[in-house]
Amino acid sequence: MADLFSTGSNPDKAEPQGKGPRPLADRLRPKTLAEVIGQSQVLGPEAPLGVMLGSGSLSSLIFWGPPGVGKTTIARLLADETDLHFVQISAIFTGMPDLRKVFESAKMRRANGQGTLLFVDEIHRFNKAQQDGFLPHMEDGTILLVGATTENPSFELNAAVLSRAQVLVLERLSEDELAQMVARAEAEIDRDLPLDPDARAALLEMADGDGRALLNLVEQVAAWKVDAPLGRDALSDRLMRRAAKYDKSGEEHYNLISALHKSVRGSDPDAALYWYARMLEGGEDPRFLARRLTRMAVEDIALADPQAQGICLQAWEAYERLGSPEGELALAQAVIYLALAPKTNAGYMAYNAARRLARDSGSEPPPKHIRNAPTKLMKDQGYGANYAYDHDAEDGFSGQNYFPDGMERPELYAPVERGFERDLKKRMEYFARLRAERSK
Template structure:
């Protein structure tokens, strides 16, 4: 059995049956799409590579944005040995083994870049185990996480690494991935221009998801290009990415609040739908709307609070899904209502 933590074998051309996303993995940092703020000449990673010196890094970003690819390419770019583990499948014994191997290689003058996928899955004690090896240069740590490092990683570990944020891939970057897939396969994607735009929008910035959908489309024998309706009928809908007690939860409720404060009913309804369809507890959303009615609408429209409490009563009476219409009504009322936080400010001043 091959050593999980040993040196990587020389790269070989991908097999024909290799998933399209793997066949299209970039071979150099210049081929990474959508992260120019990091990998470009003026980006943090670009500057490190140009200097030939790499510090420990935590790559924080959504799935399918290139964290694993960037880590692998960084090792090649600065001439480090590459080792990879996943916090999901690894324990203390695995960590001891990879550190021992890295120390052996360090004695011969060859440093190791250790890529830890899902690093937030390690507990605090396991994270502390990285500290001496990072400090003495045995390993250069590259951690990848989809969760906020400030919440999930030890302060001691964060003080020894830079946190670099990867963005969701924009439409241009996703379009570039489709173009590369078409070159790889040797034919155009069987979609109309409108369906192509719908496919890009459905990916929600996830390059891996997009390429998996593209691979499905290439595998289907189609007599003519699909329009948006045909595309929707053929491909499954992307499952909403949401966690009820972690980063996604707080990001979406924050986005809902900002949309309401900005009097943007379309955006507010979008974020409300994202939460409810992903399984958020409707009563939690109602509590936030009631609070918003008092804090941000207040005396500018006292009926806002009445509307939200009525929506709560309607939901208690009807349940889901019928009662969710009352939540939508309250959300749209708040978004279009005049705003005033005078009562909120007065309370804060009086309670000092």
């Protein structure tokens, strides 16, 4: 039964070819690792797979990368290069009974002197118990596991599996690499695509780094009967542009919000607007963006520009009143304002330092002179005694100590020389000077 999942070590031998048409992507499938386009960072002579193959020692692997970059192809060719029996399963369609059959077949092959490379597509979709099921078979050499995932393995895979496998990052294909793929496709079909140079560039953009998607587009374009090469607009009319890769709950979500936040922090309004637009185009909830913009105002701008937080809240309210798409313009203006505002994290750092000091100092009580004394007993205990009412001081500043008795005065808030916080720094220095004078 497990052999239903097996394609053998050679895909051309494993699947008898009938007389029906074969998809272009299948016809162009590389026969050797040297034919693979892209991924030199893992396949080069000094790269991880190149070194493993050169030394004759292949370990279990996790391929992490976007769709259409060669994860399945490379796994299949690794089996060919190492004379391992290739078995492919998908975590979406495979349950524990199927896995047990796969492992039993692999044990029988091992007893007969042949190893098994088990390729698991979408491995992150297996739950913890299913992932744990691979461990004994990886450890005793029954299988060499090659998993493929589009999600961050750090979040999606068990630490035990990760400790027994090397994670290799496969990257989206560059436009030059996609162009090589188009040239290889044109050689296979023995004619050029009916596109002018601008339309060819648009075709590569539509693929968005996905080689499989590109070949599907090429196959569609090659089938068209046209009298003259098509331009970009004509191509766009005939083909639907692929939606940008974006998962609102996955790795790409966090990558893009990080890019937006760091662009704002880096005072680059153009980059910030770009990432903001990328998230909107991917279907992100504008309310999530409004919340994150407000966080940026609090965390990165703070008292360098006290208006920033209000600008964000007003933009958020404008979105709630206007809805899409008009309300998204209000948020875009908040993005621009935040990017160009003076920046400080002094308040953020002071808050964190205060929390650490509060944890470390335990339950030290306030000094008695700043405790309220609503009862006679408390007054007799010295609560409120010798408290100096600041408004009675000529300059409105008493200079008394407000930290617990015996605690060395810490310096938590250190305002910077930017924006409104420059004025706060002057006030801090003024009060520090008065405090030093009155402590003499």
